[in-house]
Amino acid sequence: MWWVRRTSYWFSTLLDAGGARLGPGRRTASGGLETRGSCGAELQGELDRFGGVSVHLSRHHTLHGLDAAAFRRLLQAAIQRWRSEGRIAAWLHIPILQSHFIAPAASLGFCFHHAKPHSSTLTLWLGEGPSRLPGYATHQVGVAGAVFDVSTRKVLVVQDRNKLKNMWKFPGGLSEPGEDIDTAVREVFEETGVKSEFRSLLSIRQQHRSPGAFGMSDMYLVCRLQPRSFTINFCQQECLKCEWIDLENLARTKHTTPITSRVARLLLYGLREGFDKIDLSMEELPAVYTGLFYKLYHRELPESYKAAMGAD
Numbered sequence: 001m002w003w004v005r006r007t008s009y010w011f012s013t014l015l016d017a018g019g020a021r022l023g024p025g026r027r028t029a030s031g032g033l034e035t036r037g038s039c040g041a042e043l044q045g046e047l048d049r050f051g052g053v054s055v056h057l058s059r060h061h062t063l064h065g066l067d068a069a070a071f072r073r074l075l076q077a078a079i080q081r082w083r084s085e086g087r088i089a090a091w092l093h094i095p096i097l098q099s100h101f102i103a104p105a106a107s108l109g110f111c112f113h114h115a116k117p118h119s120s121t122l123t124l125w126l127g128e129g130p131s132r133l134p135g136y137a138t139h140q141v142g143v144a145g146a147v148f149d150v151s152t153r154k155v156l157v158v159q160d161r162n163k164l165k166n167m168w169k170f171p172g173g174l175s176e177p178g179e180d181i182d183t184a185v186r187e188v189f190e191e192t193g194v195k196s197e198f199r200s201l202l203s204i205r206q207q208h209r210s211p212g213a214f215g216m217s218d219m220y221l222v223c224r225l226q227p228r229s230f231t232i233n234f235c236q237q238e239c240l241k242c243e244w245i246d247l248e249n250l251a252r253t254k255h256t257t258p259i260t261s262r263v264a265r266l267l268l269y270g271l272r273e274g275f276d277k278i279d280l281s282m283e284e285l286p287a288v289y290t291g292l293f294y295k296l297y298h299r300e301l302p303e304s305y306k307a308a309m310g311a312d
């Protein structure tokens with residue numbers, strides 16, 4: 001697959017606005033070799049592994065002195081080309097001192113994705129249907145469901161279509177703002193077609209500077225879910241494969257991620273010794289001052305302790 005080589009950055013980001021020559025042998029967003037020539041200015045970008053194209057204006061020194069109208073013409077031509085090449089999205093990284101290019105980009109449909117102290121990033125969805133680009137995060141919360149059927153000892157796993165290595169993992173994805181951890185049930189259904197019910201929280205992983213979270217922080221939570229249906233009808237856009245596999249095999253196989261493997265072993269332990277040994281159960285409680293509700297996750301408190309301390 002072409003993206004296995006993406007770390008070598010052979011897709012160069014080029015703009016020849018001022019007639020500057022392009023270096024020989026450079027790769028472009030179209031995946032072909034950029035040719036030298038006098039065909040005029042062209043806005044080129046780097047391809048990402050999802051099929052989007054990213055343009056960093058800071059790398060285009062020839063843009064200096066270009067007015068907003070000329071930039072708009074360049075961008076419009078580039079958008080047409082990207083569409084014809086089947087690109088799904090365009091990302092425009094604009095240094096703060098070139099913010100006069102934001103308005104022409106916005107007039108062509110670009111919207112803000114996020115801003116940092118010295119630059120802003122705009123996106124334009126070029127794919128079919130509504131945009132599937134993830135929003136920006138301070139922390140993003142990913143949730144997954146370990147849907148485990150005790151009677152068959154099988155657990156539901158997927159292989160992600162967009163990952164560099166195709167390892168088995170639990171179906172799941174990013175929660176939307178305002179969603180609870182148990183939205184793992186929704187993610188599992190959307191990705192696999194399998195219906196399930198929340199049982200408990202099994203693990204929490206926190207990682208900072210995560211590449212999958214635009215360099216921000218990522219929380220990844222795995223829930224234990226009880227299956228309510230078994231027929232798989234997986235989402236072709238997100239998954240390459242989806243299967244019910246034997247829990248012991250998942251705990252042993254090398255073709256899985258370390259977190260999935262660890263949770264598989266945790267489930268095996270729960271199966272043998274009782275799920276109360278591994279479950280963080282959830283209770284919804286009223287917030288004292290706001291009148292809102294929140295969900296609290298912890299190991300089950302024995303009845304005797306609840307009674308001794310007074311019920312909530």
Ligand SMILES: NC(=O)C1=CN([C@@H]2O[C@H](COP(=O)(O)OP(=O)(O)OC[C@H]3O[C@@H](n4cnc5c(N)ncnc54)[C@H](O)[C@@H]3O)[C@@H](O)[C@H]2O)C=CC1
Nearest residue numbers: 050133141142162169172173174218219220238257259260
């Ligand atoms: N099981 C494990 O060990 C692993 C867990 N994770 C965690 O899983 C969570 C995310 O789950 P996912 O299934 O990835 O989320 P998800 O199911 O919400 O999928 C994200 C969607 O956004 C799309 N997307 C992401 N970046 C894109 C871009 N730049 N352009 C276009 N489309 C883009 C993907 O194609 C996918 O359709 C995170 O918390 C992450 O840390 C990630 C890797 C391994």
Ligand SMILES: [Mg+2]
Nearest residue numbers: 171172173238
């Ligand atoms: Mg997913």
